Amino acid sequence: MAVEKMSIAKALNESLRKALETDPKVLIMGEDVGKLGGVFRITDGLQKDFGEDRVIDTPLAESGIVGTAVGLALRGYRPVVEIQFDGFVFPAYDQIVTQLAKMHARALGKVKMPVVVRIPYGGAIGAVEHHSESPEALFAHVAGLKVVSPSTASDAYWMLQQAILSDDPVIFFEPKRRYWDKGEVDTDAIPTALHTSRVVREGSDLTLAAYGPMVKVCLEAAAAAAEEGKSVEVVDLRSMSPVDFDGIQASVEKTRRLVVVHEAPVFLGVGSEIAARITERCFYHLEAPVLRVGGYHAPYPPARLEEEYLPGLDRVLDAVDRSLAY
């Protein structure tokens, strides 16, 4: 294959296929991942090619899915679990937080938990309640978990490879509104380390930091700002646990201004930690307080309101202006 242009959805599918081919211990589990190929078709064709023993349609019970994945991991398997939508991960929250995250520590390192929990997340797809949420902070706060989110097809492919290879549990957030965005994937490349941020646009006046679905919005905002003569750098965080603070710091030491953008509610969102820590690290560099653009302290609204609720170009530019006004 080498280099090919494909959608994020396809890149994820190819990545799963590769993992199933490479390691007989890799399993896919979840609701409707078999014949249907998942509601987003990320597992399309995999059960047909790898059989029901490796691509497993589960009973409709998320705690059971993650709990049995923990048991399978103890037996030496590497389950890749699909949660159908962001809002349906909560029945599994107990198993994730009290078991999956803590088992390695509880056993003083004597067992490992190579489990990936894939979660399509975020809004802007016109869905009904529970299908558009961004709960990443609720996982990033929990020690023992790693939390990542790709924003491009290449990262989708490689970060999922890396997550599956990791001996730690990884919560893998997939930006569902970007599933059909295309990009080049080089399956022979040497990938960036999983928990490293990446400068996706260089700039000198201000840094926009984002991950997953908001990277594209930030790139658009940076382009719009450029037209007004403002040079905005965009950092794709890629990982929410750990966060690559060194990477953000390097950018902020250059630009002296930072705006963090995510769909998740601002209050106690990942942006709060970035604001707090970057302020500590760059106290004398910052010309303005770290600003945050994100969801409101409100349940995700009905679809007809999501455009207003979600951070878009205008709200990001508004924050850029406010920051530059300091």
Place this chain on the structure above:
Amino acid sequence: MAVEKMSIAKALNESLRKALETDPKVLIMGEDVGKLGGVFRITDGLQKDFGEDRVIDTPLAESGIVGTAVGLALRGYRPVVEIQFDGFVFPAYDQIVTQLAKMHARALGKVKMPVVVRIPYGGAIGAVEHHSESPEALFAHVAGLKVVSPSTASDAYWMLQQAILSDDPVIFFEPKRRYWDKGEVDTDAIPTALHTSRVVREGSDLTLAAYGPMVKVCLEAAAAAAEEGKSVEVVDLRSMSPVDFDGIQASVEKTRRLVVVHEAPVFLGVGSEIAARITERCFYHLEAPVLRVGGYHAPYPPARLEEEYLPGLDRVLDAVDRSLAY
């Protein structure tokens, strides 16, 4: 009764008794809340006096407890639910986050969810795993919930009264290591509003902000600092959702330095939001970045290590010194 000296545990018990007496719709539900009076005896004697219909021993299933409480609230009851320990709230997390928190909004205000979820939380009691955690940030991030924690007997009594009277779901975190600390309770007083912070020690050089079990540690730190000639103000936040930012801001505008202290892990803990927002509000006032003292990004350690893990006098003073050094 009027004014009486009692422990926090007793104040909570008296407050529940008062609520049961005042409103026939108030119910107590949980594991072992009946004859045993709860593992911490907070419900001691209540089943005997109010009967099994109002003080209800439940099956051992936290999701079931909260889920049926939601149903009872829909029927017009006001359930006060006890979760036995912090680490055991997670099986109920789905019902809390997707149902309890969202029902009022989902119904466009047409139903109310006057449910209190009491959770003894925090460490320093020498317990085994899952019995010493501080998961408050995982609830404060969720719109639709209110999150509070008292630090004194008087607040324990009154804040629980207010929580039960509230038509919104309140996650009521009880600082279990302080259950036996005593203080005066005036049952005829006019209480402070539930979501208002309180300056519990005045000072001019630096503000320490804390809630629940850490308020006492901060007061001790302030006293120790005073001996070294440093004037430290201590703010008891009392509420983590909403946070009384106006109150903190007022203090910080005076002292120009802020250290937030909690037992919960620092990374994405409540302190991160306070640091981010206060920096935004007080950017030109702050002489130092907002510092945070809290738990590490680690599972709560075995009891023999908790003294080192938990923020204590020395770690708070270390942060005070670091802040003042700016």
Place this chain on the structure above:
Amino acid sequence: MTVESTAARKPRRSSGTKRAAGAASASKSPAAKAVATAQSTEPQLVQLLTPEGDRVENAQNADFLPYVSDITADDLRGLYRDMVMTRRFDGEATALQRQGELGLWASLLGQEAAQIGSGRALRDDDYVFPTYREHGVAWCRDVDPTNLLGMFRGVNHGGWDPNTNNFHLYTIVIGSQTLHATGYAMGVAKDGADSAVIAYFGDGASSQGDVNEAFTFSAVYNAPVVFFCQNNQWAISEPTERQTRVPLYQRAQGFGFPGVRVDGNDVLACLAVTRWALERARQGEGPTLVEAFTYRMGAHTTSDDPTRYRRDEERAAWEAKDPILRLKAHLLATGAADEAFFESLETESEALGKRVREAVRTMPDPDTMAIFENIYADGHALVDEERAQFAAYLASFEEGN
């Protein structure tokens, strides 16, 4: 009654060669013996009307017959009308989704008898906890059909006051509502009322911890609740064998209350069995599980593509058991309805379709500021702050900034 003892059928999926070989010697073990006796018993449906529309009386349904002995020809026509109107409404909604007026629709096609039969068994003071597919039950509760469309159009998450018709909001998180129903029923019992509560859920939902916890709580507290499981054979793409290896109604026994399987395409049987279960609840006998054996004739939702996972023949076989045709045949055979009745229904259902179509098209978008409303009953400082900031932000555009 089809309450039976354990009938562990052969597992669908034998795992590993050694295991499969071992299974041959299974008859040596005592359990195998005990299980073997039950194995032959295929569960019987409670059925009062055959697919051809003939009334049946047999051992299975004898106990339930008294529960519909009062049903007149007028009542039967009423049930028929309910099903026709519901199907018409449902079809209109599917069409409206295709036209882009709705973001999604979850069709009840094929499940009309289960919903109308159970829905019409209810008293006004009973309380209903639906999933997202109970449009027929909503109809029985007099919830305006157009109200149901709001959440599928994306203008709200639930557009009605649950207490107006004792019909709770649609619940999307699978199984959650069974606990709400149980709690509500505990409250009914505390009040000393003799109302009952009914919780709807699907075959897939039966796997959720919450549903099983609801069974435990309702049994322990003897709560007046009926668990009404529409086993429509599918949970999106997964057949019921992915959820259980024995018939679902048997689940109840292990929790200490009766379970019964009813022909979910037979509106009369559904009415009878639900009335019986509700009466149990009213009389303080606690919970009952009703498994309505039916079929999801359409896709899971308009987003779904069932051709990927199920055969056309299966659907075709179920078409022969259509709940509406069955009652129509009965009405015709018994002379309980004439052509004029069916024609007037055609007109009436067309009018409903038209009304719904127009209502949807004129349904206003919510006000933007609604994002900040109804989050808390008693207010919240952060919401107030964000509301004000957002209003100022919006105003900045209007001022031409």
Place this chain on the structure above:
Amino acid sequence: MTVESTAARKPRRSSGTKRAAGAASASKSPAAKAVATAQSTEPQLVQLLTPEGDRVENAQNADFLPYVSDITADDLRGLYRDMVMTRRFDGEATALQRQGELGLWASLLGQEAAQIGSGRALRDDDYVFPTYREHGVAWCRDVDPTNLLGMFRGVNHGGWDPNTNNFHLYTIVIGSQTLHATGYAMGVAKDGADSAVIAYFGDGASSQGDVNEAFTFSAVYNAPVVFFCQNNQWAISEPTERQTRVPLYQRAQGFGFPGVRVDGNDVLACLAVTRWALERARQGEGPTLVEAFTYRMGAHTTSDDPTRYRRDEERAAWEAKDPILRLKAHLLATGAADEAFFESLETESEALGKRVREAVRTMPDPDTMAIFENIYADGHALVDEERAQFAAYLASFEEGN
């Protein structure tokens, strides 16, 4: 076999006056009829040794007798020794808690037969998922007893490598481990191995969603797992009636696999029934639920005060069924053991007590920096940062700052 059909007993708690009145007319409804027939059947225990130590053969246990036909006098003495050693260890741990050497202890007093009987039924390649009370099972798996004390002393959260003895760490969150066991068993089946998995849990745990999901998953995947429920009559202060209104072993039927109730104070019966269940698993017949009917003779843990919620007489009645005395009586009556045996056991168990006592007292506290170890297998930047900061902080004291 005690696999039975539904036996819904009268609810303990009648709710509201109307309801109670209504219950009188219950017999009118068909369910009441169906239930009534089952109501009289009190479940029988599988028992091989009476409380007086006599062997019994009857219809209930006939199927299980072959599973212990190979048991010699030597084996019986071995089982006796296991129980005595376990009780001695347990007693020592309770004493150590009183002396402040442990923060907490969860005693298995009274449950020795359930644990030794089931534990000795296992093969080395089988895998065990315990709760926090399976000290007797740990003993059977050759886990050094002193290792069990680490978490109760607060030096770790689980001090052994689960894979050394195929004995998983103690699980505190009620019910979680039943899903781990099921997943592990699914893996065993995938590997084509004929090992079995056993999951321990309590009567209280039976209410958790996770446990019921484990039943569903294991049934659907036909996983080789034995669910071993020690019904010790109490979940802290709550009697089993707060968790279920029918005998717990019946829960399994509704999920499509057999359940059996065994005398949990009869080590021989527990051995036989567990062997049977494990053989079922090995032979590809899937899961089994074993309810060991036993009694928690002590407090829930050393933090508990059972005088607040249970009567002394209840405990006294169970003392007559003591699992150790029962086997002793049998050994004496059959001449399978002499005084010398019992005396040597006294000495041996005393030595165990001494060894445990000394091991605990010399158990080192963990190194402070262990806070930052083993959180991630592959490392984590934040942990590295915090570890370094903390080390610097500690060093600042040593430098005399």
